[in-house]
Amino acid sequence: MAKPPPLPVSADRPLATDTLDATLGPQHDGQAPELTDSVMDRPAVLAALKNRIARLERANGLPDARADVLSLCAQIDMALPSGGLDRAALHEVLAEAPGAAAAFCALVLARAGRTAFWIGPDPDPWPPGMAQFGLDPARLVLVRARKPADALWAAEEALRCPAVGAVLLSARQLDLTAARRLMLAAATGGGIGLLLRPDDDSPGPTAAITRWRIGTLPGSGAARHDLGDPRWRLTLLRARGGRPQAWTATWHAGSETLGVEEETAPQPHRRKATG
């Protein structure tokens, strides 16, 4: 491994952050710096410490300009206060349609990178179908937790782990304290937390920073025998620091992108005619 260049700083000149950033350039490419030598490693150590401080600040709720976010698509990212779905935070997804919600979650898990956990009383994601959203089964770990307490414990443990990119917890109801705990765990570990809930009850208050409702719309098929690409109704019901909004989105399976056709204000929830 090539040694990093020596610092162009002498002892009498104070170390400015911008020069430091410039010095860091070539080796600050997502790879973790290695500690090999005491003098040569100062930039690496400083970068690590800066990362750490940034994470701590996020955990304390301080706004962070370089917050690390996950992009869905350009129009939706613009509507979100931090320019995308925040990692290191908890998001709530209300499943109006089970298939569409699972697909949306698969998309988020896939874009979060690293290992993804799917925790629930009876986890039934099916990788052959999720593969089209970019979720590789090698990255997916399933945990069955029949008791809600076990599920919460597993989700919290997984979110605290720095190797985990995303954790999906499928649960009926989650009280505020539990959601707050998950939020803190996500802030510690840096992974994104998803809470997948059915949409059949009145969604109470939440500690999650966004709440989505995922419904379906007739697809883009042209004929009776052609389903075409799936179309979803994505409703951002609440976002901390943002405004509620709704989108009509199409998943373009060919290019693996999410396209937004129409932006509207969120409509009151239409109850499904269940009988």
Add this chain to the structure above:
Amino acid sequence: MSSRRFCRPPSLGQPGFAPPARPRETAPPTAEISARRILALHLPRLVTEGLGPGPVLAWAPRGPRQVVVALDPLAEALGLRLGQTLADAQAMAPEVRAEMQPATTPRRLAFLALWALRFTPLAAVEAPDGLLLDISGVAHLSGSEAALLTRVIEGLARLGHAAQGAIAGHAAAAAALARAGRPGTILAPGQELAALGPLPLSALRLPEEVVAALGRLGLRCIREVLAQPRAPLARRFGARLTMVLDAAAGLTTPPIRPIRPPPEFLAGQDFLEPVTTREVIDAVMARLLAKLCQRLDQAGRGLRELLLRAHRADGGVQEIVLGTGSATRDAAHLARLFRDRLEKLEPGFGFDRMALLATRTEALAASQNGLAPGAAERREALARLLDRLSQRLPVWRLAPRASHWPERAMRRADPFEAIGPMPPPRPRPVRLLRQPSRLEAVALLPDAPPSMIRLHGVLHRIRRAEGPERLSPEWWRDDPNRRMRDYYRVECEDGTRLWLCRAGLPGEEGTAWLQHGWLA
């Protein structure tokens, strides 16, 4: 510079080049002096000791007769002897309680072997009434071999078993000494043959008829039989006799089959006062883990499987096995894994010994921790997380399998397993129902996609449908009566997409429509 190769003529008969002649080893093969030390125990009253207060005898059917097979000392004092018929014995001493030979004796012997693991990590059952303890290198913990033998015999006495023990360099000699009524004998290495010579043949575990036949020939002690030529003995009495004789003489060492495989590393602690509370157990665990991990560190090994063995004061043994997904020797991580499992321990009157045994280890190089998490640290963190989760909950990954049948297309794999690449994509649901839901469907034509379905009592009009995709059952692994399926991907009026199938041909008896999954 050129180098010429040439052959040197063979130097025959030149004394300077010949290697020094070595003296030929002409001594006959003798028993090599073994470095092992084996403690053999013989429990002559094992059967009757499990039958309650005496006088008592145990009988067993031998063909048409009921024969006395075990006696306790009180019954023996009344003049009964082994091999008598039950009727004779009851006529001689009607006050002796007669019980059928219990089937639990082997289990009791196995229990005692587990109990004996507190003295040495390698203990074996020698059916029907003996135990073998490999005490190589552990005798000094009790002071001396004699002290260890006394401890073992006293311990068995507390459990209600009279035992005779002997220590020798190999198992057969020690067992013969214990069985021949020379309890307490401790043979120095190399003395086995001399000590065994005068013992009667019944000390060896030979069939009764062989002992009787040798007796008729005038061969009554081991020395006399050993002096005989081998070939005629083997021809007349079978290979078993020579095998037993060789083992007794120390020429061969038959393997000992331990009741538990010996660990690779061990850290144990004995307590003067039995421990009962969780706090003390936790404290002991911390110490033992630290000790074990230090040893592993010195040896450059990491744990894959760890066993906690707790010996109760009343002789019971409780074990907790812990597996890890990747090699580790981090005491804090292992302590966390143990935390929930320790609740399963039932101390009762307390544990007087606890031991941690590394039953499976792997080479593990030391690594240095950095400030920022790198790829290696992340991998380790993930392995630990999976360890913690799988101690408490079922955790798995899904791995593709070569099958087109939907339920079999993925299999549950270990979370630490590397998952291969997915087969080329096909339109499949994002969620597959483990319990497919039945539905009613209306189709315009018998083999057309449904145009209307009733699912969970709700009527859905189908707007679009793709299909059918016909899947035939895998005859090579399936139930022959399984029906083939036609799968349809349908979209309802509100956009909900379902994966439906018709099991069976249209119009056939028993054909059913099912929802098998949710499409995106």
